[in-house]
Amino acid sequence: MTKLTILLTSLAALMTVPALAQNQDLGAPVGEGGPVESVSVLGGDDDDGPLRGTVTDESDWRDLGIAIPAFATDRDQPTPANASGTAALGSEIARVITANLQNNGLFKPTGPDSLPKPSFAQIRAPSWGSWSGRGAEMLVHGFANARPDGKLVVGCYLYDVALQDELIREGWEVRPADWRRAAHKCSDLIYARLTGENPFFDSRIAYIAETGPKDNRVKRLAVMDSDGANHRFLTLGSATALTPRYSPDYSKILYLSYVDGNPRIYVYDIGSGKQTLVTENQNPTIAPRWSPDGRFILYSQAVAGNTDIYRVPVTGGRSTRLTTAPGIDIGGSYSPDGSKIVFESDRSGTQQCYVMDADGTNQRRITFFGGRCATPEWSPRGDQIAFTRIGGGFNVAVMTPSGRNLRVLTSGWQDEAPTWAPNGRIIQFFRTTRNSGRSALWQVDLTGRNERRLPTPVDASDPAWGPIRP
């Protein structure tokens, strides 16, 4: 018995040792930003107003005017965050918040460039008279102060102009390099307070940057903030990179690379810039996914023409095979509680979506709409599954986890591979243009009406939206 245990342990150890991959295609490690810590900020008189209810349709909200003047500073002084000092930084922060709130179809924000600048004292005691005349129902105030140790303290206040009342306030302490995160945290505070929804601005997106002609496309792993800022290329482009996924804690990225000539999944560690194979094996591995707790990785492996879904602990070790049907079983997306997995399979003859328990049992088909169902992704709220609906072209569609209430949200020629915002209200995907093969990232909200293209430095595909940053 002991012998057997030892044998098993050493066998497991053998399989656990992550093979250090040849990193020929990796750029310099990016490193991660510092923490963003909440700090208490002073208010005027205290008494929170009521919540405004949840959003059911953006038309009720489109006209909610929000004035976002420049953030003030206690003392204009130099900061690595802005060449012109903390006062100029305050204007930049207000611009970032304005752009965030503008881009989701719910609000009508007015930014700092057309508004008077409040003084530092007015942040806690707004000059109501000058704002009520501007037609804004909501007023955002804030400050950006540099502390002696160089760190920034950013305060954020949301006021109801008609009621002359503070709705919410919060403050954050950040390294100068992370100043945009404070602007995103403030955007999230405002968004969550006014809509009753969960926040999503302070998050990052991994994707594939594409350049070159259709028959010789260079595909690089890239990352950026949810608004496109802080863009970085992580691979150099000599090997094709595909289908990235941020780990729930943003410390790693799973992606597929041809760096050794074969399609294989690597676990890229963002801090160290090192990467390892997800499983030591001669077979192609594709379609990587994280479990919601970040402890497991799903991958699909092709063995002699038959592709199945496997699960492996992120620390390495033995893989568990979850599907056995002949044909292509691929992908997989966990329900937020980790109990179920939605995946795609062509076992019925065409690609369809199936749900199974997390251990691979109870596999059952959920789509019967006539077309094909691919790349299903479970919403972080658990109530919807987004997928690529194939029927003629590709569209992004959503349905309930039982396959009901199918709604098609987009109408491009090829809209592929949806990914959810951390709050489950917005979906990003990539759109390919007929003939040219040019690709770009787009996003759409659940009404299907607020669709827009995301700015990226070059063509882009395979977006993967990470969770709210800690």
Place this chain on the structure above:
Amino acid sequence: MNKPFATVILLASASTMAACSKEPPEELPPPPVDTVPTPAPTATAPSGPTVGTQQHFQQAVGGSTIIYFDTDQFNIDSADAAALQAQAQYFAQYPQLTFTVEGHADERGTREYNLALGERRATSAKNYLVSLGVTSDRIRIVSYGKERPVALASNEAAWAENRRAASVIIN
């Protein structure tokens, strides 16, 4: 690990066989398959491509270095079989050669599915070559899914050209 692996092979070969007996290739568009008579193994020709190059392989088998598939299919039809027979004869003649079968798909499938589909097509071609006597350790397979099209338009003719398994000499 042994048991699931054996099952995989069984299932895979079962599905391949099932697929082989399926549907005649009514409207396979491009490949005009020359049933080239085996080139004599002459050691003549000081000029021209040398053994071990893709050019030599192409010169010997003509268009038969590539086989084509119907939409979403991976079965070997009669045109494919003829092309693979020409390849097998070539590789029988030059037993020192190793080669890669690259599996490809057209752009009308999703990226991940197409990677699996390309692998399936390359495997079909490999299995057929093995059945013709080419030993499997000489054949490497790789799938490029829809990432490496040869025909660039978005129409039926281009898609038909891109649904392929291409044999490429390693050395």
